[in-house]
């Protein structure tokens with residue numbers, strides 16, 4: 584087997600060979616611990632028939648572990664300076680395609696159609712650039728790509744918010760947006776010492792397993808998310824106050840909002856953070872006719 588990329592010595596040698604300097608603005612914190620990488624890959628439950636999509640391969644530390652455990656790896660990298668490095672470090676692996684694109688701009692579905700012909704089981708596995716964690720995760724979920732799920736490293740604080748349960752301080756519209764599409768769990772806390780350069784924040788790995796159907800079936804998804812966002816606009820306010828102040832013409836529609844709360848069995852004095860996804864689903868369906 585080839586020498587691992589993700590050891591401190593080999594990583595330093597690669598960076599020196601190419602005179603590479605990290606760009607903080609691109610969230611470049613590379614992993615230099617092979618055991619952590621292997622663990623991340625193990626959470627994805629890949630087989631030799633699986634496909635893997637990576638976002639931000641860097642110098643290929645995670646990419647090579649994915650190449651060894653799956654049939655095909657497609658990696659999106661925004662930084663042109665990394666392309667010749669990846670060509671070199673990943674040369675032993677014939678099952679990797681590096682796509683030079685900002686993943687937020689890319690037509691991921693089209694790339695999947697082109698690259699994963701005949702592969703049904705596809706996971707996203709990544710050590711995400713922290714400045715765009717949430718937009719990347721939301722893009723992958725909202726576009727309803729045919730993936731089994733996502734295993735990714737991100738800021739611990741965002742991991743906590745994504746996997747938070749109702750009634751906790753971290754529970755909010757991000758928890759709901761992600762848990763609507765997936766079952767979310769934090770599977771590992773990661774120390775700063777396994778990165779170069781070390782990030783300023785703590786990190787964690789989350790596993791998002793796509794649900795066959797969304798967690799709640801609602802009349803209008805867009806309105807459901809509008810209601811959840813409105814409900815958390817000011818965390819210390821009651822659900823009634825947030826809805827009247829945030830929904831369009833909410834103040835004039837206070838009676839209708841009260842009726843919808845009552846029909847959903849939700850006390851108007853409760854706070855958004857205590858409502859489950861099911862309750863938000865019921866509530867948005869009751870509110871829907873009054874706002875359309």
Ligand code: SAM
Nearest residue numbers: 612613614639640641660661662685686710712
């Ligand atoms: N996977 C490598 C590792 O674990 O060592 C590098 C991870 S580093 C945290 C994030 C990577 O994402 C960098 O290589 C960076 O250049 C790349 N990146 C940043 N923004 C991106 C974007 N919008 N689209 C694709 N790649 C991006």
